[in-house]
Amino acid sequence: MKKLSKKALNKSFLNWFYGHLTCFSQEHMQTFGYMLAMLPILQDLYETNEEQTEKMQTYTAFFNTEPQVGSVVVGITAGMEEARANGEPVDGETINGIRAGLMGPLAGIGDSLVVGTVIPILLGIALSLSGGGSPLGAIFYILVWNIGMFLIMRLLYFKGYEMGGKAVEFLVGEKANAIREAIVMIGTMVIGGVTASWVSISTAFKMVGSNGETIVDLQSTLDTVYPHILSALFVLLCWWLMSKKKMSPIVVMLLLVVIAFVGVLVGFFDPGLSY
Amino acid sequence: MTINVFQAALLGLCACLSSMPGMGGTTFGNYTLGRPLVAGLVVGLILGNVPMGIFLGAAVQLVYIALVTPGGTVSADVRAISYIGIPLAMLYVSAAGLDPATSAAQDMAVTLASTVGTLGTVLFYGTATVNLVWQHIGWRNVEKGNLKSLYLVDMVFPWISHILCSFIPTFIICYFGSNMVQLIQSYLPMDGIIMKTLFTVGSLLPAVGVAILLKQVVTSPKDFLTFFFGFTLCGCMGLNLIGCAIVAGFFALIKYQISCAALRPATAGAASGDDDDEEDI
Numbered sequence: 001m002k003k004l005s006k007k008a009l010n011k012s013f014l015n016w017f018y019g020h021l022t023c024f025s026q027e028h029m030q031t032f033g034y035m036l037a038m039l040p041i042l043q044d045l046y047e048t049n050e051e052q053t054e055k056m057q058t059y060t061a062f063f064n065t066e067p068q069v070g071s072v073v074v075g076i077t078a079g080m081e082e083a084r085a086n087g088e089p090v091d092g093e094t095i096n097g098i099r100a101g102l103m104g105p106l107a108g109i110g111d112s113l114v115v116g117t118v119i120p121i122l123l124g125i126a127l128s129l130s131g132g133g134s135p136l137g138a139i140f141y142i143l144v145w146n147i148g149m150f151l152i153m154r155l156l157y158f159k160g161y162e163m164g165g166k167a168v169e170f171l172v173g174e175k176a177n178a179i180r181e182a183i184v185m186i187g188t189m190v191i192g193g194v195t196a197s198w199v200s201i202s203t204a205f206k207m208v209g210s211n212g213e214t215i216v217d218l219q220s221t222l223d224t225v226y227p228h229i230l231s232a233l234f235v236l237l238c239w240w241l242m243s244k245k246k247m248s249p250i251v252v253m254l255l256l257v258v259i260a261f262v263g264v265l266v267g268f269f270d271p272g273l274s275y
Numbered sequence: 276m277t278i279n280v281f282q283a284a285l286l287g288l289c290a291c292l293s294s295m296p297g298m299g300g301t302t303f304g305n306y307t308l309g310r311p312l313v314a315g316l317v318v319g320l321i322l323g324n325v326p327m328g329i330f331l332g333a334a335v336q337l338v339y340i341a342l343v344t345p346g347g348t349v350s351a352d353v354r355a356i357s358y359i360g361i362p363l364a365m366l367y368v369s370a371a372g373l374d375p376a377t378s379a380a381q382d383m384a385v386t387l388a389s390t391v392g393t394l395g396t397v398l399f400y401g402t403a404t405v406n407l408v409w410q411h412i413g414w415r416n417v418e419k420g421n422l423k424s425l426y427l428v429d430m431v432f433p434w435i436s437h438i439l440c441s442f443i444p445t446f447i448i449c450y451f452g453s454n455m456v457q458l459i460q461s462y463l464p465m466d467g468i469i470m471k472t473l474f475t476v477g478s479l480l481p482a483v484g485v486a487i488l489l490k491q492v493v494t495s496p497k498d499f500l501t502f503f504f505g506f507t508l509c510g511c512m513g514l515n516l517i518g519c520a521i522v523a524g525f526f527a528l529i530k531y532q533i534s535c536a537a538l539r540p541a542t543a544g545a546a547s548g549d550d551d552d553e554e555d556i
Contacts, residue, residue: 017300023413023429024296025406032413036429039422053420060417067301111491119306120340121516126312130333133326133375137333138316142307149302178534182527185501186520188492191485192505193519198340199481228510232503234479238486239493249350252483253393253476260475264468271382271474 002085004161008044009078012037013157016074017150020067029064034074041078045085055081058092065103066110071153073102075160076167083164090165098168105172109180112187119145120194199231204270276322276369276453278362283450285321286358287442289314291434294354294402294441298434305353311335311388314357322365327375331364332357334381335388338481350483354441355395360388362449367456379465386470387459389477391448398440405436 020033038059042052065073077095084090122141130137160167170176207216222229241247241255263269278286292299293308307313315332319325339356364384373380413428448455463469493499508514508522 017302019300019429021296021301021305022298023406023409023433025403025410026400027407028410032410032425032429035413035417036425039425042422049420049422052422053417056417056422060414108491111488116488116492117520121520123310123312123336123340124516127333127336130312130329133329135316135319135325135329138313138329141310142313146303146307149306153302174538175535178531178538181534182531184492185530186523186527188489188498188501189505189508189523189526190516190520191488191492192502192507193509193514193516193523194340195482195485195502196506196508196510197516198337199485201478201482226511228506231482232506232510234482235485235489238483239489242486243490243493249483249487250396252486253350253480256479256483257393257472257476260479261468261472264471264475269471269475271471271478 002045002082004041004044004078004082008040009158009161011040012074012078013071013154015040016067016071016157017153020070028062030067030070031060031063033067034063035059037074038077038081041081045081055084055092058095061096061099063099063103065107066114068114068149068153069106069110069156070103072156072160072167072171073099073106075157075162076102076164078157079161079164079167094165098165101168102171105180109183109187112184112191116187116194117190120190120198124197195231195235196228199235200228201230201234203230203268204272205268276324276366278322278366278449278452280450282321283446284442286318286362286449287446289317289321290354290358290441290445291437293357294352294437295349295399296402296406296433297354297441298437309353309357311339311357311361314361318358318361318365322362324365324369327365327368328361330375331368331381331384332361334384335361335364338385338389338477339392339484340481349396349399350487351389351392351480352395352397352399353392354445355398356388356392358445359395359448360384360391363387363391363452363456366452367459370453370456371460382474383465385477386474389480390473393476393480398444401440402433402436405439406433409433409436 016033016037019036020030023032024030035056038056042055046052046055059077077099080090080095080098084095122145126137126141128137129140163170203218203222205216205218206214209215226232238252238256241252242249247255260269289308291297292304293314295301295305295309297304297309299305299308308317311332312329313332315328315330315336316325317328318332319328322328335356339351339353361384364387367383367387368375368380371380371383373383375381409428409432412432413425416422416424416428489502493502504526505519505523508519509516514522
């Protein structure tokens with residue numbers, strides 16, 4: 001009965017924690033990070049280089065997910081690899097099926113929870129601690145985010161390892177779907193809150209009457225209709241262009257440059273810059 | 276304020292570590308060193324003026340708080356925002372004699388950082404393209420059974436990509452930065468149309484970041500209602516993000532309990548009507 005040593009697991013986790021995106025390309029995003037994370041596992045389980053090389057073929061398949069939450073997948077495959085080494089009915093296809101099946105759902109959780117919720121909240125707190133040029137906010141963010149994330153990723157990895165293939169039931173079963181949808185809902189709501197709090201698009205458009213009084217102040221009119229409506233409209237526009245018109249973010253940005261230029265020309269946008 | 280060779284090299288090193296995909300790893304690199312607020316502290320330490328770094332870094336952070344790069348799509352490059360934009364802004368602000376606590380200085384920082392951040396996306400694609408070479412070497416070695424070379428491929432060779440696409444551009448731009456900001460100052464007045472456009476672009480760009488996130492989470496039109504619920508909480512009702520997250524958590528709990536209640540009769544029926552194998556699938 002083969003059992004992975006604590007040392008191999010720790011090394012595998014650290015390889016993932018640090019190396020999941022260091023050799024990124026558009027073609028194979030986290031594939032190399034994944035192979036490197038599996039290397040200590042394979043070296044621990046299989047004696048010969050031939051065997052290790054053969055098993056490594058399983059992990060040459062494309063992999064990309066939200067890397068913080070994705071830590072659990074690496075743990076799961078470590079557990080499954082151990083099962084395979086012990087002659088249990090696990091083959092490369094099973095492992096890759098699970099990897100491919102988890103990538104998407106976990107990216108959804110990770111992007112909405114980690115990037116859309118946790119980071120904006122931590123940065124929001126950090127910003128409020130930065131008043132007067134104080135370094136306190138930045139130090140707070142560095143400590144809380146790094147220590148917290150290291151521990152969470154480690155926990156996910158080892159939970160994944162302990163449960164092995166059984167974790168899949170927890171991650172994509174019906175109950176897991178319910179949990180995932182609930183988490184994504186928190187994310188979607190907080191992203192809405194982030195938009196209202198941190199995206200600030202406003203217009204400077206004013207119509208001035210002949211005797212100098214303002215007839216229309218577009219921004220305050222819009223604010224009475226629905227506060228921050230312009231920020232929401234621009235987000236919707238960008239979303240529509242990217243998901244319905246299949247534009248790449250770069251093209252959308254170039255379009256925004258054009259919109260900004262025309263907007264400044266006609267007086268719709270005026271940041272009111274001065275020395 | 277000027278930037279000497281040693282300082283420019285340190286900024287270049289930070290650019291290598293902080294980019295996405297960077298040599299500092301995602302957690303400590305991209306999501307820590309790459310955040311403009313943290314960069315404000317780091318650049319402030321390197322250039323010897325921490326309060327100014329924090330003031331300008333915090334202003335830039337406001338714009339990029341929702342900066343994300345899911346699925347390898349970028350709307351702005353963190354290394355350029357943080358380690359080219361913020362140093363240039365500090366040079367500019369001290370050359371123009373502005374007080375970093377004023378909005379004039381902070382607006383300038385945002386304009387500069389978002390401009391170089393947008394142009395810097397080129398560095399992102401450059402790094403990813405050079406990495407293809409190392410991956411090619413990697414595939415060959417994996418085939419040959421030379422597995423230990425994966426360490427070289429994943430953790431050492433990409434340094435070369437970063438020397439080319441992070442270190443050198445950052446070093447050169449920062450080192451010659453004081454000449455550059457003098458040019459900007461004399462040819463691009465703050466109230467001119469180009470600066471106004473650049474600044475406006477800076478305020479529009481976060482919308483792209485949020486939209487990229489939304490693209491990940493919105494699967495049906497009703498999800499927009501959820502989005503606008505959160506938007507309304509913060510925008511109309513004045514909650515901060517922690518408050519918003521707590522309300523969201525409450526509704527998520529209700530949603531979860533409803534889904535579970537809907538699941539229960541179905542699983543109970545399956546368990547009683549069929550044998551246990553059904554549940555293991």
